[in-house]
Amino acid sequence: MGIRPVRITVVGAGRCDKATASIAERVGAEIARRGGVLICGGLGGVMEASARGAMAQGGLTVGILPGTSASDSNPGIIIPIPTGMGEARNVVNVRAGDAVIGVGGGDGTASEIALALKMGIPVVAISPPYSTEDVVLAESPEEAVARAFELLGAPTR
Amino acid sequence: MGIRPVRITVVGAGRCDKATASIAERVGAEIARRGGVLICGGLGGVMEASARGAMAQGGLTVGILPGTSASDSNPGIIIPIPTGMGEARNVVNVRAGDAVIGVGGGDGTASEIALALKMGIPVVAISPPYSTEDVVLAESPEEAVARAFELLGAPTR
């Protein structure tokens, strides 16, 4: 992985229940604890919870936003990247990660997981809306992040 | 629909077996017979077969290409739109249609169907790799096109 930190893109719904948010927050926290950079779509729900979790652990967070304004970012985003490209920002969001972790989600998340698979980017997911034999399923946030780092050849700990 | 022709985006795998190609060709032909414009990703497999079917009926065909060269288009494309945007062209491809018809497919098609649903664009599909209650399933090419036109409020015939 060289000197660059591992980048993990977390995808999930822009609105979610508390249980899902809690999972996403733990995913973000674990990414940061392992020294990874969290990338997400920068908005609410799973994106916000995962960024909050990473930031609380001192991690770096990047939000690839659909709109034109950095101020659309959730409070956990340190580096907002407003694209003004709408849904097309999902392609950048997915491509930006060394791996993708999905947390629940609906059509948007299904689209991103399928896109990652099409691009050959490793996908780990908890309760995914779309899955194939190439998706690594995880039961817990910590397991999901551990599996993602393993897939990237990063040392386990 | 005004004076503008209905635009139907056909999505499916870039490589496919003969049976799937035959279905795609009939989808394209039926779109053209009904006066619709066929939009697709411009490459092989389902994209090529559907464009061939439409062209053979005198229909207009548009190919939204991932690469930078119009010459990447399959022979059925009359108006190539090279984007140079790679997979991000899928977003344009899906958005360009008044409706999306899926013919078989794998991860790429799943991504496009899910994206269309996220965007609120009507989806009709034959053997889709991803589906929800919002996807209208069809058994035959002609039924798929008929359902797509019905969803758009175009007169049946």
Add this chain to the structure above:
Amino acid sequence: MGIRPVRITVVGAGRCDKATASIAERVGAEIARRGGVLICGGLGGVMEASARGAMAQGGLTVGILPGTSASDSNPGIIIPIPTGMGEARNVVNVRAGDAVIGVGGGDGTASEIALALKMGIPVVAISPPYSTEDVVLAESPEEAVARAFELLGAPTR
């Protein structure tokens, strides 16, 4: 050029005076008279005038729109391509043409002309806001279109 029609992208400001609109309309008309497809950004000003000119001559017109709705198109657009990508649609707009013709314009047009040059796409322009030795300057609409077709190796008439 094979059996596919020549595609010419016309770029210029979204709002313009009558004199500029008249020039743009004649550019569009001449493209259509020569059998070319007119591509533009689909909105007002030079885009609208050029599309109107082409449509009046029975030409085909494609609008690469920044927004998500085909109904944003000007009345001269037959095939709207809503991208939802905002300014990034300019890249598709420019890339879609075999050549680009600029009619007046400001920063947006300068950006598109410079982008076309960067991509190696031939540029002909009337009163361009940005120019280099690679831009072919034209005095009249008809000359601009003639030069564009010449650059593409299409037979003059």
Add this chain to the structure above:
Amino acid sequence: MGIRPVRITVVGAGRCDKATASIAERVGAEIARRGGVLICGGLGGVMEASARGAMAQGGLTVGILPGTSASDSNPGIIIPIPTGMGEARNVVNVRAGDAVIGVGGGDGTASEIALALKMGIPVVAISPPYSTEDVVLAESPEEAVARAFELLGAPTR
């Protein structure tokens, strides 16, 4: 500016002479010294020199890459964002900055400066290939960065 660091996008040619590289390196260094995040296209020339300068000062650097591989990044990029979108990545690159600083450059840089102006993003430039009254011209790297921060309302020092 809140708690988020200021983001400055540096644009310029992918190949440049030593004098221009030296200027770009000093621009990057000054951005980092002021606590800003440097964003650039991630490749060579001005992009590489500015990232090297920022990294040497302990600054954070983001590279918005045209290709699909993070390994295309120059050595000064800490957070690569491979987009796979080709030239369309320029739109993201420009939009990502609170301000844009241009260092020399040709058609590509002209396109990005014009695009930033179209978007209403402040532009400071040294020897720009395209300029209007809205471009703030600077003589030295340190002045360019100072002016950019002033335009953003950040405290001078």
